[in-house]
Amino acid sequence: MANILVVDDDNDLRPLLKITLSKLGHSPTLATRGEEGLALALANKFDLIILDLMMPDIDGYEITRRLRADARTQDVLILILTARSQPADQKVAMEAGADGYLTKPFNHSVLDSRISEMLRTGPHRAARPAGGTGMLSLPGGRTGGTGMLSLPSARVSVVLSLRGGVGTTTVAVNLAGLFARAGRRACLVDLSPSGGHVALQLRLRPTATWADLPLTPNSNTVGQMLVRHDSGLSVLAAPAEPVRQSLPGETFQALLEVLRGGFTEVVIDAAPVLDSPTSVALSAAAYIFLVLTPEVGAVQTAIGTLKSLASLPVPENRIRIVLNQVSPEPGLPPTAVEKALGRPPDWVIPYDRAQTAALTHGAPLVFSQPAAPLIASLVSFAGKLLEPVNV
Amino acid sequence: MQKIVVNADFFTETHRISGRVELGAAGFMGLLNDTNSSLIEAQNTYVSRLQEPTRIVAHGETVSLIKSNLTLVILPRREDIGPAGAAQAGTGYTRVIASPVLVTTPTFEVRGFVETLGKPDHAALLVGGSNKFLPLYKAMVVATLYPDPPYAGEVVLVNRAVVQALTQIARGKD
Numbered sequence: 415m416a417n418i419l420v421v422d423d424d425n426d427l428r429p430l431l432k433i434t435l436s437k438l439g440h441s442p443t444l445a446t447r448g449e450e451g452l453a454l455a456l457a458n459k460f461d462l463i464i465l466d467l468m469m470p471d472i473d474g475y476e477i478t479r480r481l482r483a484d485a486r487t488q489d490v491l492i493l494i495l496t497a498r499s500q501p502a503d504q505k506v507a508m509e510a511g512a513d514g515y516l517t518k519p520f521n522h523s524v525l526d527s528r529i530s531e532m533l534r535t536g537p538h539r540a541a542r543p544a545g546g547t548g549m550l551s552l553p554g555g556r557t558g559g560t561g562m563l564s565l566p567s568a569r570v571s572v573v574l575s576l577r578g579g580v581g582t583t584t585v586a587v588n589l590a591g592l593f594a595r596a597g598r599r600a601c602l603v604d605l606s607p608s609g610g611h612v613a614l615q616l617r618l619r620p621t622a623t624w625a626d627l628p629l630t631p632n633s634n635t636v637g638q639m640l641v642r643h644d645s646g647l648s649v650l651a652a653p654a655e656p657v658r659q660s661l662p663g664e665t666f667q668a669l670l671e672v673l674r675g676g677f678t679e680v681v682i683d684a685a686p687v688l689d690s691p692t693s694v695a696l697s698a699a700a701y702i703f704l705v706l707t708p709e710v711g712a713v714q715t716a717i718g719t720l721k722s723l724a725s726l727p728v729p730e731n732r733i734r735i736v737l738n739q740v741s742p743e744p745g746l747p748p749t750a751v752e753k754a755l756g757r758p759p760d761w762v763i764p765y766d767r768a769q770t771a772a773l774t775h776g777a778p779l780v781f782s783q784p785a786a787p788l789i790a791s792l793v794s795f796a797g798k799l800l801e802p803v804n805v
Numbered sequence: 806m807q808k809i810v811v812n813a814d815f816f817t818e819t820h821r822i823s824g825r826v827e828l829g830a831a832g833f834m835g836l837l838n839d840t841n842s843s844l845i846e847a848q849n850t851y852v853s854r855l856q857e858p859t860r861i862v863a864h865g866e867t868v869s870l871i872k873s874n875l876t877l878v879i880l881p882r883r884e885d886i887g888p889a890g891a892a893q894a895g896t897g898y899t900r901v902i903a904s905p906v907l908v909t910t911p912t913f914e915v916r917g918f919v920e921t922l923g924k925p926d927h928a929a930l931l932v933g934g935s936n937k938f939l940p941l942y943k944a945m946v947v948a949t950l951y952p953d954p955p956y957a958g959e960v961v962l963v964n965r966a967v968v969q970a971l972t973q974i975a976r977g978k979d
Contacts, residue, residue: 423849424849468823468849468851468861468864469864470864473851473861475859497812497823497825498814498823499812499881499958500814500858500859500879500954500956500957501954501955501957502858502859502954502956503859505954506859517881518812519812721974724907724916724974725905725974726905727905727907727916727917727945727974729916729945729947729952729955731952731953
C-alpha cells in the first residue's frame, strides 16, 4: 500500500481516481489545485504524486520543479497524468523532474501497472532521464514498461542507407561507442536481417539476437538478449546468418520502448530496406544519419531515400547526410553530392586506412585509435550531437 | 443522445489552445462542419503561445473558438473524429486509399495521409463538398517559424479556408 497524492483540478476524474486507487489498496489524498497539492506534498510524506499538468493556479511543470528543489520532496515519485499528449510536453515534464508520464484518457489497469512499476523501481533515481555513467542492467534496474505507459526518454539515432557497402555499421558502431565513451547509457541495435556485423565489429559473441525476442518483449526478455561490450555499450545483435523475416513492427515498437526506458542513447543500425521496424525506428528518431559514399549509385539511392523519408513523413531537420569516403579513390566531390542532394553533407568522413585493421581485429577506432581521422571527424561532428535535442 | 468528452489541441496562427470538447454522435468533424454554429466551446482550456508551446500563459474554464479562425486541430485519437462516413465524405464499395501529402498554411506545414475513395482528387479535397476541415491522418505539424518542437497527432484537421498548398509527396497505393 502506498500513500498517493492526487493533484488534479478535474472534478470528474479526481473522485474516480480515489476509488480506483483505494481499490488497488493505496491510500489516496486529493488536492484540487496546484497550491493545495504543493502544500500537502511538502507537509506530508507521500510515496507517489499523481500530478495534472494543466491547472489554473500553478501548472504541473512548476509544481514538479518546486518539489524537486525541496529537500523534503526531491525523491518523491511523480507521475504526470495529463491530456497534453505532445512529445514536447512530455519532454518538458521529464526535464522538470517527473518520473513518469501518462496521457488521458487512460485505462485503469494501465494506471495500476504504471504505479506498481514506479513503486517497485523505487524513488526518483529509478527513472530520471540523465546522462549518468555506467550501464544499467535492464532486468534488475529501470524498466521500460509496456504499451503506451512506457516513458520514452532515450534519444534514438538511426543510421541508415538503402545501399549496402557504404559503411553504415561502421558509423553506427563508432557513434554508439562515442556515446558510451562519453558516459552515456548507450545501446546499439543491429536490425539487419541478412547477417548483421555489429557484433563482429565489436568482437562480441552474442548468445541471443533479436530473432529470439518474443512477440511482445518486456524489460526482462530484452535484458536477456543484450550483450555488453567492455566499454559499457550494450548491443542487441542481429542473427549472424540471414533470416527470412525481419522483426515485426509491433515487436520492435515494444522493444524500442523498453530500450528508451533503460538507456539514454539508442543507436540503431538500420537494415537497408524500409521495412516495418525501420519505419518505426525512423518515426522515433531524433536523428537519422543517411550514409552514402561519393559515387553515383550511392547518391542516386540517397536521393530516393530522401524522397521516401519525406513521404513517411520524417521531418527533414532530423536528417543528417553523412558522406563516407570508404576508399582511397576520391570519387565525387562533396560539392557534386551537395548539388545532387540539394543540400550539403552534414558530416564528411575522410578515408581512414586504419578502419580496415579495425574491422579485421574487431576493435572499433573509437576505442582503439581515438586519434584516427575517422574518429576526429566524428568527435568534431558529435559536439552538436551531444547537445540535448527535442524528440 | 450520448455525449463524449475528448481532449484536443487547437491551433490558431499564434496560439496553441488545449482543452476538452463535448462531442455528439457526429464526432469532431460533425462539430466543425455544423453550419448552425460558428463557434466551438471548449472547457478547461489552457493557452500557450506558439513560441513556447509548453508554457501555459492563460487558463479559461470555457473558451469560445471561432471555427473559421482556427488553423488546425490535433486529435490524439482517431476515433474522436467521428463516423468514417463524415470523415471520408462517403462510404461505399471503393477501397480507401491513404496517400501521403504535405499541406501548407501561412503558419504551419502538415505532413500526413489523406484517405480517399479511389485516387485522391486535389480539387475535391480542397474545395469540394461542404466540409470546412480536411482530415490528415498520422500527421506531423511544424510551425514554420518555430519548427522545434514539432507536433503529432493521429488526426489533424486543417481548416481548408487557410490552406495555401496541398501536394502529394509520394504515390499512394494503386
